Amino acid sequence: MSKRQSILPRVQSGPKAPVNFSSSIIISDSALLTGNHTINISSESVVHPRAKLDSSNGRITIGRRCIVHERTSIGAVSADPKPSESRDGVVISDYATVEVGAVIESGGTMIGEGCVVGIGCKIGKGAKLGKHCTLTPQSVIQPWEVVPDFTVVYSNGTRRLDKRGVADLKHKAQARQIEVLRKLIPSNPAKFQG
């Protein structure tokens, strides 16, 4: 790797978060993991550089074969004052993808299996996305909202049902993509452990 330095200021990092990693995950050493609750990442999930996982407001759990892209903020503090009963901050189920710059607020927030959270989306505290939802870029899900399975949120919040029935194909593609990412992203889980 070259010695070029990022011109971005170093993001202020809080306390080092307790982590629980599967051995097969791919996590860049420039990812930011902070907070005092546990951050769980299950097998074959990918965390891109500069993704920020903040567990100060609750546990963060990332399922199997998830992809968390750059400059995402998972476990962000919500402006909503209503307290959450859940001990979980954010739960991202298997095969979910969180694209660049998306913000997922902490407080019992649940991302269903195979969901695609598009670029720059914002998911409010306590929102629950069902299985295989697609949020197109810049979509906003309000706090405590429940989004049914297979929902597509597009053009400023319009919704429809995804009737493609391609969940299995999507899973296969996700696995293949992770194989490629494994070659591209130097993984350094040791930095966050222990």
Added chain:
Amino acid sequence: MASFTPYTYIQCPCQESTSQGRPADDAPSPTSQDQPDDDDDHTFDPRAPRSNYSLYPLEYLLYCDVCHQIRCPRCVAEELVTVYCPNCLFEVGSSSLKTEGNRCTRSCFQCPICIGPLAVQSLESAPDPSLLTAESASAAPPAGPWILACSYCNWNSSEIGVKFDKPQGIFSQLSKLRHGEDHHSKHSTSSGDISPTKKSDATAPETAKARFAAMKAFYNAQNNNASPAGGAGLAGLGGDYGFSSPGALSRIMNLYSGGATGGGGMGSGLKAKPKSSVMREADAANEGFRASDLDEGAAVSKLRKEGWDGTVTREQAGAQTEEGARFADELWPIPYLLRAKRSKRCPVCRHIISKPESKVGNTRWRIRLVANNSIPSITVKPLNHSSTLLRPLQPVQYLLTFKNPVFEEIKVTLATPATTPGRFASKVTVLCPQFTIDANTDTDMYLDDVLKDGAKDGRRRGDEGTHQAEAGKIWERGRNWVSIVVEVVPASLRIEEPPALLKKEGDPEPDLSPLKEDEDVLEIPMFVRLEWEGDASQDQVGTTAGKEKDTREKRELAYWCAIGIGRISQE
């Protein structure tokens, strides 16, 4: 509401020719000399409903350098240069445009849900956009069936039960699926007059197009029957029954001339013709007739079952190529509407003032005479105060900067009404209504001028404290620009009855309605008159021959503009 960007809109002179009802014959002499006189007795009101259609930002305007006049998108004459598909950028010839219609026939489709572009995908291999290209290349070539899929809203054509056998020729496959036959056969109806009726005897036409063709054939036949040999050979002209046929045409002509002359000449002969059998209306399915289905039971129960999400929006229904879609499963992929590159001509002298490069991929212009290069730009900036809301009855000063783009010195004369038109009359004073702007010099001297400007800036900054806006004096001058000061006293937006003392008999009832949209914007109508000397126009061949090459000619251009200053506070 909170933020307001000052603006300048310029009025195209074509406004006058329409609103004052001048005869069109006057138009070919728009030397603009007489226009200031025309305008003497009326002040342009930027708030008038008509004004919306004639005010343009400078960037939208073109300039005819033969007439020396501003031309707007509304008055230029347009001509098609190239017709192309915006999706595949393929150029479409004018002949195929006539036969194939105005939509792309090369497998370019828009999503009927979100109008995103549709891609052909195999149902077998993963239709996932996130699939990396290197991966898919190494995978085995996917096999059918194929679908059209939208990668944005995840709609795909299998939702309406459409799958394709092969990934090419989607347009014809789709029209076959939709219309049951090749849609091109419908175009043959104009030549073969009997065959479509014959064909439809067997099966009632399904689609709107086929029904239209059947109905047209039926009525053509009816027309033919309704005018038997009575017209003395008029109808005996052969088998062409269309309205375009000479028989039909002369029959129609006779109807009019017969009525007008009241029974003279050949009109009387036709009048005497006994009315033949009454024309029958189409009443069978094979004649293109379709009874309206009044039993909405199925639709109602479908609505119950699928709910709001199962219906189409007005926009979705409007984007369809055939009308009548009510439920989401009646939405078909939309073939891309073709687009055109157009050249623009001056409406008066017919010279081309804008011409795009004819190649689709090339976005340059061959000719483009933008007004930006011919008339000064006007920018508005607050002077010595922040540009938030204007306080009523508190005088404020604004800097208007005129920048000269032409290589001649320009003399500018400004005129504004003393108060702005409308219910809330703000006072306007242009401190220096007459000034000259130096020529826009060559870029060779640019560096020099920048340095000079810089020195001037430094000097000005030194005595900024004493720099006061003075009547009759320009505020600041640069290489090819001049700033002047405009003082405004914003009106109060309070709506109240005028004092009874001032009320006169016969005055119109005061408008006491609440503040309307944008009525709080202080907008100044300003008349700008430019004078400069330019090379004599070379357009008239006769005159140029006699003249010397470097004859100078005095030019004038005058137009109204509307200058938006800011919003008045409503306290």
